[in-house]
Amino acid sequence: MKSTYLRFLQLLHVVDGNSTSLVDIDETAKQLLNVIARHHAQGKALTVTEAMALSSVASPATIxxxxxxxxxxxxxxxxxxxxxxxxKYLVPTQAADKYFSNLGDVIKQTFASE
Known part of the structure; x- marks a missing residue:
């Protein structure tokens, strides 16, 4: 399992490096993007106010x-x-959808290489 996870991280690094929109954001922003996308996928888009209250992600000022x-x-x-x-509701764009699609491909590649 260790090698599977390390392979996943390696492929993830490639996806992040190839995405021009991800070059300028840090891990906290990626975590926030994940939360926004998860809520949107469940049909419950986050409001800006709800996002600001995500203390598990960061402080309101950082968010x-x-x-x-x-x-x-x-x-x-x-x-x-x-x-x-x-x-105001926060929703992922087509660029975010493409990023998540690429991540899905990474997961498939990780398990296909076992």
Missing amino acids: HRKLDDLREVGLIEQIFEGKNRRT
Whole structure:
């Protein structure tokens, strides 16, 4: 199992290195992106306020900076739903979808090489 995990990390490093949008973000931003994508996939998009309260990820000030980073590199966007223009929801973009698809391929490659 150790070799499987190390192979996974090696392939993951390649994916991260080949993604121009991931070059400028750190692990905290990636963790925040994962949370945003997971909630969105479950049909429960996070609001900016809910994201700011994710104390397991980082402090509110850090989360605010990381949301800006993710938005600037095109991995998330803020949308409004319905006529409520006060509540902003965080959703992954097509670039984020491509990144997650590449990660899925890495997982497949990892297990195919066993």
